[in-house]
Amino acid sequence: FDGGYQWFYEGRNGWWQYDERTSKEMENSYKNEDKTIELLIAGFLYVVDFENMLQIRRNDPSRRRQIKRDFSTISKKGVAGIRTN
Numbered sequence: 001f002d003g004g005y006q007w008f009y010e011g012r013n014g015w016w017q018y019d020e021r022t023s024k025e026m027e028n029s030y031k032n033e034d035k036t037i038e039l040l041i042a043g044f045l046y047v048v049d050f051e052n053m054l055q056i057r058r059n060d061p062s063r064r065r066q067i068k069r070d071f072s073t074i075s076k077k078g079v080a081g082i083r084t085n
């Protein structure tokens with residue numbers, strides 16, 4: 001979307017792009033300067049912490065991943081667990 005930016009979460013040795021719907025939700029919250037939002041992903045609730053740029057599983061905060069907002073053209077593993085390269 002906007003300016004060619006997308007949202008990404010950390011994988012084992014690279015970045016995964018968030019699915020389209022979630023990315024849009026994150027972009028809206030980011031623009032709104034929200035500090036956190038909650039996401040439902042594959043049956044789990046996650047908190048996105050925009051101040052620390054982390055995604056944290058609500059019922060197990062040890063499960064955390066770095067996130068970033070970057071150009072949609074960066075090298076990535078795929079989208080939401082679906083490999084594209």
Ligand code: V3L
Nearest residue numbers: 009010011012013016018041057063064065077080081082
């Ligand atoms: N979108 C989709 N699936 C997610 C997301 C998300 N934002 N966050 C976690 N999961 P955890 P490699 C990832 C999945 O953080 O080989 C990738 O999408 C997560 O999937 O412990 O390590 C790949 O499918 C994981 O399966 O709560 O790069 C897979 O890992 C599960 O939720 C392997 O990627 C638990 O994640």
